[in-house]
Amino acid sequence: MTPFGEAATPFDERVEAVVAAMPELAGEVVRYGLAAAPVASPIHRATASDCVRLERRAGPPVFLKIRHPDCAADVSPVAAAAAAKAAAVGVGPNVTSAIDGALALDFLPEPWRYARVGDLQDGAVMAETMAAKKRLHESGTIGWRFDPFQRTRALATEAVAIHAPLPDDVDRLVEACALAGGAIEAAGVDLAFCHNDEVASNVMIGDGVQLVDFDLAGDNDRWFDVGALVNETCAFEAERWAAIELYAGRCDQRLYNRCRLYGAVDDVMWGLWGVVRAVASGRSGVEFYKYGTWRLSHARVTLAERGFEEWLRRL
Template identity: 65%
Template structure:
């Protein structure tokens, strides 16, 4: 069903696709309003709380057709793996375009940027990511450079008018690709997501949600995009690297900085392209995209950029 249809109609049509709910449609309510800027939350799927009769509540994600290319085909498999490791909610439903998870009740809530700047919370998130990385690989490769290439190609095919200088930034990303390739990397099962709202907190623990981009990748990409989201000052970034690695090394921080810029660039292209191609014109895709591109431009134009490339 079109994303332009009313929410109630979209959810009812989705629930009717689940055999267990077809004859006794459960009650439902919006669980997360879609916001692209500044939260970047709930834009790939309608997120609803479903209350089956006699059953536990379910957090149901109903993917929008115009966002299908933004979700890896193995997202449910990745979410199940995270749940088995104790760092994600249990998957209770996996249908085409539908993903149901155990609903995390209060005091669970999604994290805000300010939460990530608390050293204890940041440490908990890094530990959760490290638990993913320590397990066996998923066997599904996620390459951030390939994603960037695909987004750039999509923008070109759609005739998207990009902010000035964006093509140059994409070219500079090629230097990062070559530097990482020369330095080498190990693959591990990664979340590949640094957005604050995809972390759930209850005051004592951490759960990771939204495995739409999960897959085997350099674990330092996970650390880098989280640092890029949360750390406004170098001292905070250094502390995060030290916590994850057990020591601080400049080359590790450099890798994180480069991955953060790459993530900014990819999400920037995503935002300005979705603003031109999505039917949901009420979501501020363009604002989010241009902000991420500005952040990428700032990092890639920093005086230390060439040094970071050389010291990986």
């Protein structure tokens, strides 16, 4: 931990400048240190922001996120409000302070830890996670639309513009997402406040479950949250049906089809993100490209399933 006021690196200088700009924290922080190193593969966490643990003169530690400029497009304009809304409904840590580009929250100490995919494959943990998502969805919209299909198109356009090294079949994957978007729009969407980022590490487990990282939060189809989480966690059809039932109390073929489509779209969206950030980001040591190509590979398998056309037709 670095004593506050003894900045010796660019990272230290960033932290101290942000803390000084937060009235709730200025003059209160005595030391600080990296809370989570950025990793894109095999897990995906702490890539959009520096994550810092702040020790205060009085009171518990604070978790500070300082956004990286190269990931500014990966953070919604309502991210701070979304984190506060999640805290208000009891499914996320309290927000301590927020300024443009930085967010401070209550630090979740041990035994809290971020979840791995294997944790979410436990039925009890998955049930708690789905219940937390449902509380978000039932809390009322937040007023900013997150559209996974629009984000996928934008990332595909950016990838071409910066000459990112894309797989030969990426156009087919993007076209399949467009088909899914058209089918889902025709079937109808009811907007709800959604997390929109279903990577396992955005679930904290300890004394229950807490959701973190609301960088992409906004109003969306709740089944995107469910479908993307099922896609992240479940490898087999029976597991997918069971997970959807945990959320909805039932699972019919139409719900299953919608969730499968959303899972594939989430893969393509994050796959393109990884490939784009590998080229556009100046940071070395973060395996953006490896993560992106893995997600595109996963999407390729899903979209090649013989049930894909049936998913499109029965929504």
